[in-house]
Amino acid sequence: MSSNESAAGIAHVYRGTFVHATYHTAVEILEDRLLGVDTEGKIAFIGSGKEVDRLSQKWGFEAFAVTQLGQHEFFMPGMVDTHIHASQYSYAGTALDMPLLQWLNMYTFPVEACYKDLEFARNVYTHVVKRTLRNGTTTACYFATIHTDASLLLGQIANDFGQRALVGKVCMDTNNFIPHYKETPEESEGETNRWVINSYPLVRPVVTPRFAPSCSAALLGYLGEIAHNNDLHIQSHISETKEEVNLVKELFPDYDSYTDVYHRHNLLTDKTVLAHGCHLTDGELKLFRETGASIAHCPNSNISLCSGMLDVRRVLNHKVKLGLGTDVAGGYSPSMLDAVRRTLDTSKALTIQDTQYHTLTFEEVFRLATLGGSQALSLDENTGNFEVGKDFDALRVNTDAAGGPIDLINHGEGSFFMSLFPLSIPPSGDDRNIVEVYVAGKRVVPFVEGP
Numbered sequence: 026m027s028s029n030e031s032a033a034g035i036a037h038v039y040r041g042t043f044v045h046a047t048y049h050t051a052v053e054i055l056e057d058r059l060l061g062v063d064t065e066g067k068i069a070f071i072g073s074g075k076e077v078d079r080l081s082q083k084w085g086f087e088a089f090a091v092t093q094l095g096q097h098e099f100f101m102p103g104m105v106d107t108h109i110h111a112s113q114y115s116y117a118g119t120a121l122d123m124p125l126l127q128w129l130n131m132y133t134f135p136v137e138a139c140y141k142d143l144e145f146a147r148n149v150y151t152h153v154v155k156r157t158l159r160n161g162t163t164t165a166c167y168f169a170t171i172h173t174d175a176s177l178l179l180g181q182i183a184n185d186f187g188q189r190a191l192v193g194k195v196c197m198d199t200n201n202f203i204p205h206y207k208e209t210p211e212e213s214e215g216e217t218n219r220w221v222i223n224s225y226p227l228v229r230p231v232v233t234p235r236f237a238p239s240c241s242a243a244l245l246g247y248l249g250e251i252a253h254n255n256d257l258h259i260q261s262h263i264s265e266t267k268e269e270v271n272l273v274k275e276l277f278p279d280y281d282s283y284t285d286v287y288h289r290h291n292l293l294t295d296k297t298v299l300a301h302g303c304h305l306t307d308g309e310l311k312l313f314r315e316t317g318a319s320i321a322h323c324p325n326s327n328i329s330l331c332s333g334m335l336d337v338r339r340v341l342n343h344k345v346k347l348g349l350g351t352d353v354a355g356g357y358s359p360s361m362l363d364a365v366r367r368t369l370d371t372s373k374a375l376t377i378q379d380t381q382y383h384t385l386t387f388e389e390v391f392r393l394a395t396l397g398g399s400q401a402l403s404l405d406e407n408t409g410n411f412e413v414g415k416d417f418d419a420l421r422v423n424t425d426a427a428g429g430p431i432d433l434i435n436h437g438e439g440s441f442f443m444s445l446f447p448l449s450i451p452p453s454g455d456d457r458n459i460v461e462v463y464v465a466g467k468r469v470v471p472f473v474e475g476p
């Protein structure tokens with residue numbers, strides 16, 4: 026047995042087409058493969074479908090127990106939403122009529138204040154976890170609110186429905202508009218310490234300063250220390266709008282840049298993910314690269330709030346890790362397939378402005394939605410693509426789903442279009458094409474209905 030071979034028994038074997046990204050190739054379409062999942066939910070082997078007899082002997086499964094995918098089906102890795110506000114799901118699709126800072130005061134803070142009420146929280150959090158899972162988000166990096174108990178509930182709900190999640194209790198000690206929706210720095214530190222000791226098998230806590238304008242230097246310092254002492258993930262927002270960048274300059278005049286504010290409070294590490302980054306300078310991107318911090322690209326929100334257009338190609342050229350985020354409710358869609366589309370749209374809009382621009386390809390964006398996201402969250406040892414030893418986080422996709430949003434037209438066996446058809450789903454498909462969702466080997470969609 027080689028070092029990455031599983032010692033656990035085989036629980037499931039699937040045969041058919043597998044489509045995924047690797048570290049070297051944006052998209053690989055693997056036809057007629059056999060993939061075995063062990064009893065711990067990890068990928069135990071991947072081999073040719075033609076070798077079913079040899080593999081069944083080697084791995085000890087019955088050939089008749091293999092699940093055969095349909096002619097128009099394939100497996101792709103589950104998608105990774107690197108930035109979503111679970112607490113804002115209740116008003117997704119509404120209230121996008123003002124710029125970020127006014128939008129936060131007018132809509133977001135009043136809604137988030139409601140999460141003191143645990144029943145309200147339970148209702149919204151159950152809906153957002155189910156909706157994102159159904160849309161193919163197998164890993165979500167969530168912002169909750171400042172309320173520790175409601176944030177714990179979000180972690181429990183994600184775990185119970187089988188979604189892999191990073192969950193952040195939001196920290197903020199500055200709020201001039203809604204004074205009751207904030208904490209003192211000491212409360213925030215104490216509650217974060219209470220928060221980070223809790224975990225569920227699929228859920229990890231994330232240290233979550235909301236963004237520099239909502240946090241004093243003292244609070245940022247406490248949070249950097251907690252993250253460092255406990256080796257935790259960190260998430261926040263950065264350089265989403267020019268107005269925000271100017272505000273940070275006013276609030277933190279002694280720092281070189283917005284990025285420097287986080288850096289000097291030990292908040293930039295290889296487990297940090299910062300959303301937006303539309304207006305970062307080259308020097309700031311260099312600091313991201315040096316620290317290993319990553320960017321959550323949230324194109325729907327960037328356009329919906331008229332914040333800016335992130336030049337993803339520039340970020341990738343700086344060798345900064347980048348994943349995609351829905352940023353509900355600044356973004357109006359909880360679907361990562363929408364994030365794929367908006368990423369392509371933003372890249373094409375940049376190309377319209379500059380015809381020499383190196384537009385992102387469909388394949389590159391597919392990678393960002395899957396493996397790229399897992400790298401951005403430093404979870405790619407566990408998830409992001411179909412490699413032996415990783416957890417089986419996967420979507421069973423039917424390109425010809427009954428009632429689906431797109432028709433599969435047969436161009437004839439072996440034609441150019443037929444071979445590329447799996448790639449049409451991220452831009453043109455929707456949740457009707459996602460017939461099953463797996464996290465760590467367990468089927469979590471369709472939901473198992475209670476009694």
Ligand SMILES: Nc1nc2[nH]cnc2c(=O)[nH]1
Pocket residue numbers: 110125129133235236262265326352355
């Ligand atoms: N889009 C967005 N940006 C933020 N910056 C600080 N808080 C938020 C938020 O809730 N949404």
Ligand SMILES: [Zn+2]
Pocket residue numbers: 108110262300352355
């Ligand atoms: Zn956000």
